Each structure stands twice: as structure tokens, then as C-alpha cells.
Amino acid sequence: MQQGDGNLRVGVLGVQGSVKEHMDKLKLIKGIEAVEAKDRDTILTLDALIIPGGESTAIGKILVDFGLKDAILKLNERKVPIWGTCAGMILMAKHIVNDERIHLGIMDITVRRNAYGSQIDSFKTRLIIPAVSENEIEAVFIRAPYIESVGDGVRILAKYEGKIVAAQQDNLLATAFHPELTDDLSFYRYFLRLNS
Amino acid sequence: MNERYELNKNLAQMLKGGVIMDVTTPEQAIIAEKAGAVAVMALERVPADIRARGGVARMSDPKIIKEIKAAVSIPVMAKVRIGHFVEAQILEALGIDFIDESEVLTPADEMYHINKWDFKVPFVCGARNLGEALRRIGEGASMIRTKGEAGTGNVVEAVRHMRTINAEIKRLTTLREDELMAAAKELQAPYDLVKYVAQHGRLPVVNFAAGGIATPADAALMMQLGADGIFVGSGIFKSQNPEKMAAAIVKATTYFDRPEIIAEVSEGLGEAMASIDIRQLEEKDLYATRGW
Numbered sequence: 001m002q003q004g005d006g007n008l009r010v011g012v013l014g015v016q017g018s019v020k021e022h023m024d025k026l027k028l029i030k031g032i033e034a035v036e037a038k039d040r041d042t043i044l045t046l047d048a049l050i051i052p053g054g055e056s057t058a059i060g061k062i063l064v065d066f067g068l069k070d071a072i073l074k075l076n077e078r079k080v081p082i083w084g085t086c087a088g089m090i091l092m093a094k095h096i097v098n099d100e101r102i103h104l105g106i107m108d109i110t111v112r113r114n115a116y117g118s119q120i121d122s123f124k125t126r127l128i129i130p131a132v133s134e135n136e137i138e139a140v141f142i143r144a145p146y147i148e149s150v151g152d153g154v155r156i157l158a159k160y161e162g163k164i165v166a167a168q169q170d171n172l173l174a175t176a177f178h179p180e181l182t183d184d185l186s187f188y189r190y191f192l193r194l195n196s
Numbered sequence: 197m198n199e200r201y202e203l204n205k206n207l208a209q210m211l212k213g214g215v216i217m218d219v220t221t222p223e224q225a226i227i228a229e230k231a232g233a234v235a236v237m238a239l240e241r242v243p244a245d246i247r248a249r250g251g252v253a254r255m256s257d258p259k260i261i262k263e264i265k266a267a268v269s270i271p272v273m274a275k276v277r278i279g280h281f282v283e284a285q286i287l288e289a290l291g292i293d294f295i296d297e298s299e300v301l302t303p304a305d306e307m308y309h310i311n312k313w314d315f316k317v318p319f320v321c322g323a324r325n326l327g328e329a330l331r332r333i334g335e336g337a338s339m340i341r342t343k344g345e346a347g348t349g350n351v352v353e354a355v356r357h358m359r360t361i362n363a364e365i366k367r368l369t370t371l372r373e374d375e376l377m378a379a380a381k382e383l384q385a386p387y388d389l390v391k392y393v394a395q396h397g398r399l400p401v402v403n404f405a406a407g408g409i410a411t412p413a414d415a416a417l418m419m420q421l422g423a424d425g426i427f428v429g430s431g432i433f434k435s436q437n438p439e440k441m442a443a444a445i446v447k448a449t450t451y452f453d454r455p456e457i458i459a460e461v462s463e464g465l466g467e468a469m470a471s472i473d474i475r476q477l478e479e480k481d482l483y484a485t486r487g488w
Contacts, residue, residue, distance in 0.1 A: 015450055016213035016234060038450065053210050054234065055270050061232040061443075062450055087210070099269065113269055119293040120316050122203045142206050143271065143293070181206050 008195060011037035011046040013072075015062045017054020017087060021180035025188055026050075032192065040071035048081040048195055051088030053142065053178050056113070060091055060103040069104060076106050079171045081194040083187075089174035090145050097148055107172045108151030115146045115163070115176075127177075129158045129166060133186035139165070139177035146176050168194075201338065204318030207271070207293070208339035208402045211235055211425055215415065215446050216404070218242050218429040220260070222267035228432070231442035235271040235294065237427070238264040243300045243347030244430035244469060247481070253301045255283040258290055265291070273320070278487045279305025281314070288317045294339070295319045297332075299486035300346045300429070309487065312336030322406065324357045324484055326364035330385035330393070331488075333401055340399060342418075343484040344407015346429050349471030351414040353484055354407045358421045361403065368394040407484070410435070410468045412448030412461050419452030436466030 012022040014036035026034035037043045049072065051059075063069040076082060084092040084107075091103040095110040116122070122143055126136040139160070147164035150156060158166035158175075165176040171194055179187040214234025219225040225236045240256040241249065255276050265272045271293035276283035278297055283304075287295050297310055299322050312319040313336040322343035323329035329340045342361070344354030364383070371379055371394060380390040392400050405418035406427035415426045426449050428442075435441040444461040451457040479485070 014213075017210050019213065021209065054212075055210070055214060057229055057270060058214055058232045058234045058446065061230075062447070065447065118291045119204070119207050119271065119318060120288075120291060122207065124199055124203060140203070140206060142203065142210055178206070181209070 007033040008047045009033050009035055010048045011035045013051045014038035015059045018052040018180050022050050022052050025180055040067045043071040051084040051091055053086035056087040056090040072104055081171045083173040083191045085175050085178050086144055092174055107169050108154050109147045109167055110149045111145045111147050113145050114143050116144055119143055127158050131157050132190045137184055138182040140181045141177050144176045200316055204338035205401050207318055212402055213425055215426045215449050217432050222263045224433055225264045225268045227439055229268045229270050232446035235273055237273045239275055242430040244434050247347040261290055275301055277301040278303040279308050281310045284310055288315055297321050299343055299483045303486050309335055325360045327383035327385045330389040333389055334386040339401050341404040341406040341427055345474050346407045346483050348408050349410040349469040350474050351408045354405050358405055362422050365393055369397045412444045412458055415445045416448045416452040416458050430469050434469035440465055
């Protein structure tokens with residue numbers, strides 16, 4: 001569903017967290033319209049949605065209280081590409097090892113929250129992710145989760161020290177790290193290709 | 197810039213658009229998390245009670261901080277006295293996510309703030325104006341908040357500080373490069389940071405509003421004035437209905453630009469915290485003048 005001038009409408013869920021960082025990255029990409037979305041009507045107009053980093057419990061509560069969850073589930077039914085970074089990945093997961101709260105529950109992955117520890121354990125590294133880029137990609141992990149296991153139909157894109165840190169299931173993309181905090185646009189380009 | 201500092205500024209970025217709540221018990225921390233707080237500030241007494249009690253206010257008992265840390269999954273912050281780097285060492289040893297070098301506690305050093313570059317954990321510091329904000333960033337703060345006037349339930353000082361900082365930032369962006377050294381002298385701030393602000397039109401770290409925020413409308417006001425997020429101290433657990441007040445302030449912070457939503461969440465919250473007219477406070481009772 002494309003609107004207006006025919007540009008792809010790519011939304012960033014604007015509840016909380018690294019919203020501006022994602023918006024700034026999207027604005028660097030030609031041929032798309034970047035939209036901050038924090039109400040259900042705006043979400044329903046999107047051709048792709050990014051769920052940013054932040055606090056999953058905080059974002060998850062707003063999703064339910066303001067009917068945004070239903071809107072995102074509708075996007076998923078239409079196979080609209082959805083990409084969650086860090087907290088966004090937790091929100092998308094069907095299973096969370098160390099939390100009873102399941103939020104959107106759309107992606108068949110089992111995640112562990114705060115899997116690396118507290119802030120002192122946050123780190124930056126470089127990953128080689130052949131599906132996404134032939135170059136090394138900078139990956140920033142902030143109080144990050146990782147994926148413990150994936151269901152059938154989920155493709156593992158990247159591992160770091162044996163743990164899954166990026167995965168894809170049809171229209172759904174999840175990264176434990178934050179491409180919005182680096183200068184590398186290759187994950188954005190990969191995500192936008194999911195639309196075609 | 198070193199990598200650890202970048203990661204620490206990144207954590208602050210993840211808190212943007214959210215509410216950080218003061219809590220004194222694990223039970224309160226759970227209420228805050230359920231209401232949608234992005235982090236909690238663990239302390240023994242909220243600022244309103246520190247004010248009432250008088251005497252020297254210090255870092256909280258590590259036992260309380262550990263219990264609160266165990267109770268929630270969101271980041272946990274805690275306060276140390278201005279200049280008290282050993283209290284900060286203790287918090288770092290406890291694995292706290294963020295340290296607030298806070299004027300709400302009684303300063304331990306009237307001359308020097310903590311050299312925050314010595315630590316791996318991020319710090320947030322209060323500021324009343326741009327010069328103060330940049331001095332703290334120069335010392336290694338990863339996040340700034342307005343000082344406001346904590347424990348008063350009166351938003352006037354937070355408004356003053358936010359407007360001042362933003363007006364001073366705007367002014368810097370209008371200066372020629374050859375005027376920036378004089379501006380640094382005037383602001384009493386590091387030149388490289390003055391230059392950064394002049395070029396980017398913003399602080400190099402996120403800037404939250406704090407000190408006197410007591411209602412959803414207060415939170416939305418600060419967001420509309422350009423705050424990146426909100427600290428609520430006494431405003432939640434000193435109100436008549438903390439659960440409701442906490443959830444309402446979170447919603448008003450997310451939807452700060454939607455008056456119809458702020459109106460809806462402001463309904464039937466009961467009494468806000470007891471409040472103070474700041475003009476009735478004596479100079480010695482002002483927290484914002486602690487630190488420089």
C-alpha cells in the first residue's frame with residue numbers, strides 16, 4: 001500500500017527510545033518517506049515498520065494501552081516488513097526466557113533479556129554478516145538481549161560468540177544490536193529489500 | 197572519544213521519551229516498571245522526605261539498591277553526593293546502570309565534582325544553564341538533566357533551567373566561529389564542547405527534565421519545551437494514587453503533543469504531592485544552587 005508520491009512509507013514506532021536515530025538514518029535513503037508513528041491510524045498506512053531500541057516493558061505497555069499492538073499485528077498479517085532492534089526484537093519475540101510478558105509475539109524466536117548483564121557489560125564489536133553486506137558491520141550492544149533458539153522458518157543471519165544476534169523470518173527482521181547508532185546503512189538497505 | 201563513553205551515551209539515548217521514577221522499595225520499583233518507567237532511581241528517601249528530614253543526605257544503603265536491582269528488569273540508577281567519588285566507586289562495584297551525581301544529596305565537596313572519566317558506569321548530572329551542563333559533560337557526564345527544584349512539586353525551576361539551556365544553545369548557533377572562544381569564556385565551559393553545540397545546535401548528550409515535576413501536564417510541558425525525557429522524584433510516590441499517577445505521567449510523556457490524550461489521563465488522579473512555593477524557601481534550602 002503506497003501513498004502520496006509513490007514513495008515507500010517507512011515508519012519508526014515513535015513511543016520511546018532511539019526513534020530519532022532511526023529517523024535520521026532513514027532520511028539518508030532516497031526514495032522513501034520516513035514517518036514517526038505513534039498512533040494506530042498512522043501505523044496502518046505504513047509499508048514498513050521499525051521498532052527501535054528502548055525499554056521493551058515501557059514500549060510494550062503503550063502498545064497495548066493505545067491499540068498499537070493490534071495495528072502492528074494487522075501489518076504483520078499483510079506481510080509488511082517489520083524490523084526490531086534490541087527492545088524491538090524482544091517485543092517481536094514469541095518466547096522470552098526470563099520474562100513472562102510477551103508483547104507482539106509475532107516472530108518464532110526465544111530471546112533472553114539483558115543477556116549480557118548490566119550497562120558495564122555493554123559493548124561494541126564488528127560482525128561479518130554475508131546476507132547483509134560484504135563488509136564488516138559495526139554492532140553496538142546496549143544492555144542487549146540475544147536469541148537463544150529459533151523455530152522452523154527462521155533464518156539465522158548472525159552469531160556473536162556462539163549466540164544468535166540477528167535473524168529473519170519472512171517479513172520479520174530482528175537484531176540484538178543497534179544499527180541506528182552507527183554510520184552503516186547496510187542493514188537498512190537489507191530491510192527495505194524485504195518489501196520487494 | 198573513548199568507546200566506553202560512547203556506549204554510555206548510547207544507553208541514555210535508549211531512555212529518551214521515557215520516564216525515570218524515584219523508588220525507595222522493591223515494591224515501588226515493581227509498580228514503576230509496571231506503569232511503564234524506562235528506569236528507576238533507587239534511594240532511601242524521595243526528595244520531599246529528604247527536605248522534611250533535614251540533616252546530611254547520603255548515598256542509599258547498598259542493601260536497598262541491591263534489592264531494587266533484583267526486583268526489576270529495567271535499568272537502575274542511584275544517587276551519590278556531589279564530589280563523593282567513593283560513593284560512586286561503591287555504586288560501580290554494585291553494578292548499577294547509571295549514577296546520578298545529585299544536588300538532592302548533601303554535597304561532599306563544594307569545590308570539585310567527581311571526575312567521571314575515572315568510571316566505567318555512566319553518570320547523569322544536574323544543570324541550570326548551558327555552562328554548567330558543558331562543565332559536567334567535560335568531566336565525563338553521559339547525560340544531563342535540569343536541576344529544577346527537587347521535592348517541591350513545583351515545576352517552575354525546571355522550566356527556567358530548560359528554557360535557559362535551550363536559549364543558550366540557540367544563541368551559540370548564531371555565532372561566528374571566531375566568536376566561540378569568547379563564548380566559552382563567558383559560559384565558563386570547555387571550548388571543544390562549545391564548538392560542538394554551536395555546530396550541532398544541541399548538547400552532545402541527552403537532556404532530561406527533572407526537579408518539581410508532579411503531574412502529567414508538567415511532564416508534557418517539559419517535553420514540549422524540548423526535554424528528551426522526564427525524571428519524577430517525589431511526584432509519584434508522594435501522590436494520593438501512585439499507580440495511576442505513574443501510568444498517567446508515562447502516557448503524557450509519550451503523547452506530550454496530544455492534548456486530548458493528556459486530558460484523558462489527567463482525569464481522577466487524586467491529589468498530587470504536597471507542594472511548595474519556591475519563593476518561600478530560604479536560600480539555604482535550595483538544592484539547585486548546590487554544585488556549580
